[in-house]
Amino acid sequence: MKHKRKKKILFLVLGILLLVYMGGANFLVSAALVPSTMEKLEAFSRITEDSYAALVQTDDIQQQNAKAWEETEIWAKNAHGQKLERETEDGYELIAQEVYAEQDSHKWVLLLHGYTGWKEAMYPFAAWYHKRGFHVIVPDMRCQGESQGDFIGMGWTDRLDNMIWVNYILEQDPEAQIVIHGQSMGAASALMMTGESALPSNVKAVVSDCAFTDAYAMFQDKMKEWFHLPAFPLLDTANLMLQLRGGYDLRDASALEAVKKSSTPTLFIHGDQDEMIDAEMSRELYEAAGCKDKELLIVKGAGHAQSQDKDPEGYYGAIVELLRRQGLSV
Numbered sequence: 389m390k391h392k393r394k395k396k397i398l399f400l401v402l403g404i405l406l407l408v409y410m411g412g413a414n415f416l417v418s419a420a421l422v423p424s425t426m427e428k429l430e431a432f433s434r435i436t437e438d439s440y441a442a443l444v445q446t447d448d449i450q451q452q453n454a455k456a457w458e459e460t461e462i463w464a465k466n467a468h469g470q471k472l473e474r475e476t477e478d479g480y481e482l483i484a485q486e487v488y489a490e491q492d493s494h495k496w497v498l499l500l501h502g503y504t505g506w507k508e509a510m511y512p513f514a515a516w517y518h519k520r521g522f523h524v525i526v527p528d529m530r531c532q533g534e535s536q537g538d539f540i541g542m543g544w545t546d547r548l549d550n551m552i553w554v555n556y557i558l559e560q561d562p563e564a565q566i567v568i569h570g571q572s573m574g575a576a577s578a579l580m581m582t583g584e585s586a587l588p589s590n591v592k593a594v595v596s597d598c599a600f601t602d603a604y605a606m607f608q609d610k611m612k613e614w615f616h617l618p619a620f621p622l623l624d625t626a627n628l629m630l631q632l633r634g635g636y637d638l639r640d641a642s643a644l645e646a647v648k649k650s651s652t653p654t655l656f657i658h659g660d661q662d663e664m665i666d667a668e669m670s671r672e673l674y675e676a677a678g679c680k681d682k683e684l685l686i687v688k689g690a691g692h693a694q695s696q697d698k699d700p701e702g703y704y705g706a707i708v709e710l711l712r713r714q715g716l717s718v
Contacts, residue, residue: 500574543577583646659690
C-alpha cells in the first residue's frame, strides 16, 4: 500500500515538473518571438540594451553614424513616396514605405531590417540607393513596426512575405532590376529568398550584411546571454512549441541551406568584432553559396551592423562593384 502511494506521488511530482518545463518552453517562445509578450517583459529594451553594449564604441564609428543620420534626415524631408499595405496569405497586414525615384529608372531596391527592428532603421541605406537613381521599398517585417503578425519569422516566414514586395515591384515595372539588401535577420531572409525557385530573374543581386546561418544556431548561441537559460534541452522543446503555435521550425529558417541552391550574385559583409552574430557565419555562407558571382567582405573593427560606419568607402564601394558587374550603373 505504501509502495503504491509513493509511486503515485512520484508520478504526480514528475507530471508537475513536466508541466512546469513545458510551460517554461512555451513562455520562452513568447519571450523571444511574440512582440506583445516581449514588450510586457521589457525583452525588447533588454535585448536592445545588450546589443548596444556589445557594439564597438570607437570615435570613428560614432561620428560616421551621426553623419549618416544627419544626411538621412535631410534626404527624408525631400523624398517623395507612399505607404504600401498588402495582406499575407495567412491574413496579416504588412506595411512598407515606397520612395519614388527622381527620374524614370528600372532600378529598384528592397531593404530588409533585422530582428526586433523596423523599416526606419534602414533609411540611411534607402538614402544611399535613392541618390543613385533607385526606387526604394522598405517594409516592416511581420510582427514588427507597423506590420501585423503573431510570431517574428526569423527570416523564414519573411522570405514569403517579402515576395509580396517583389511582386509589387514587378506589377509597377515588369523590366525591374531588383537588389535585395538586408541586415542581420533581414540579410538571412534575403538569402533564404535566393533559395526559392519562385524568385524571379529580375532579382539581380543580394547584399547580405551580418546574416546568421540559421535561426536555431543563433538562438542556441544566445539563450544564455539573453534569457540566462541553457540551450539544451530547452531550445528543442521551445522549437517544438513554436511549430505547434507559430507553424514553423527554427531549423527550417536556414540561410545556409538556401544559399546552396542560389544562383543570385551575392555580397556577404560582416564585421570581425560582431558579438551578436559571429563573422564565421558569413564565412560559412560564402563558402556554401552556389552562385558564381559571390564576394566576402570582412570589415576589421566593426561590430554588429556597423560595417557601413566603420568603413563606408569599403562597404559602399563593394556594393558599387557588385552592381556594376550586374549592369546596374550607380
